[in-house]
Amino acid sequence: MPADSLEKVAEEVTGCPKCKLSRTRKNAVPGEGQLAAKIMFVGEAPGRSEDDKGRPFVGAAGKILDEMLAKAGIQRSQVFITNVVKCRPPNNRVPEDDEVAACMPYLERQVALIRPRIICILGRTAYSSLLGGGSITANRGKIIEKGGQRYFLTIHPAAAIYNRSMLALLEADLKKLAKEVGCTEGWNERSLEDFM
Numbered sequence: 001m002p003a004d005s006l007e008k009v010a011e012e013v014t015g016c017p018k019c020k021l022s023r024t025r026k027n028a029v030p031g032e033g034q035l036a037a038k039i040m041f042v043g044e045a046p047g048r049s050e051d052d053k054g055r056p057f058v059g060a061a062g063k064i065l066d067e068m069l070a071k072a073g074i075q076r077s078q079v080f081i082t083n084v085v086k087c088r089p090p091n092n093r094v095p096e097d098d099e100v101a102a103c104m105p106y107l108e109r110q111v112a113l114i115r116p117r118i119i120c121i122l123g124r125t126a127y128s129s130l131l132g133g134g135s136i137t138a139n140r141g142k143i144i145e146k147g148g149q150r151y152f153l154t155i156h157p158a159a160a161i162y163n164r165s166m167l168a169l170l171e172a173d174l175k176k177l178a179k180e181v182g183c184t185e186g187w188n189e190r191s192l193e194d195f196m
């Protein structure tokens with residue numbers, strides 16, 4: 001069996017018929033970024049612009065994310081950006097449980113291939129889908145470890161479109177995330193014996 005790859009996942013997502021969102025999407029949106037990404041950003045679902053272009057975070061929320069990444073000093077080349085579901089739900093409704101369940105294996109394969117230092121969860125849907133969490137506003141800025149993977153929690157950039165006070169929170173969180181990833185620089189490549 002050929003080895004898995006990000007390209008293979010993207011190809012399968014592009015023609016995926018596994019849930020009802022396949023019937024209403026224009027373009028599936030597998031995600032974008034480097035195999036060597038240190039950070040994976042996981043949002044809720046593609047919106048209208050993403051559905052039009054087949055690319056993640058290219059609309060208003062994407063513009064905010066780009067600005068905040070730049071302010072935090074995080075390069076696009078250091079990250080991989082995707083969503084819990086890869087196809088746009090009609091009228092941008094929240095993805096339903098059966099859609100999340102059908103799509104989750106794609107995200108799991110992307111995580112297994114990239115092996116990011118940390119997964120940055122953007123918003124409540126990603127938080128509940130990946131970690132079974134509730135309120136993101138009550139938990140933003142926190143780091144959680146589960147199954148050997150580290151997660152960082154923050155708000156979805158779309159929240160800042162309608163409530164500009166959220167911009168400062170997102171900026172503070174992404175700066176903290178950047179520091180966290182920078183602080184662990186080098187440690188992941190070394191074994192425990194190096195420090196004994």
Ligand code: SF4
Pocket residue numbers: 013016017018019020021022028085086087099102103
């Ligand atoms: S949302 Fe995921 S599971 Fe559903 S059709 Fe799109 S790629 Fe397939």
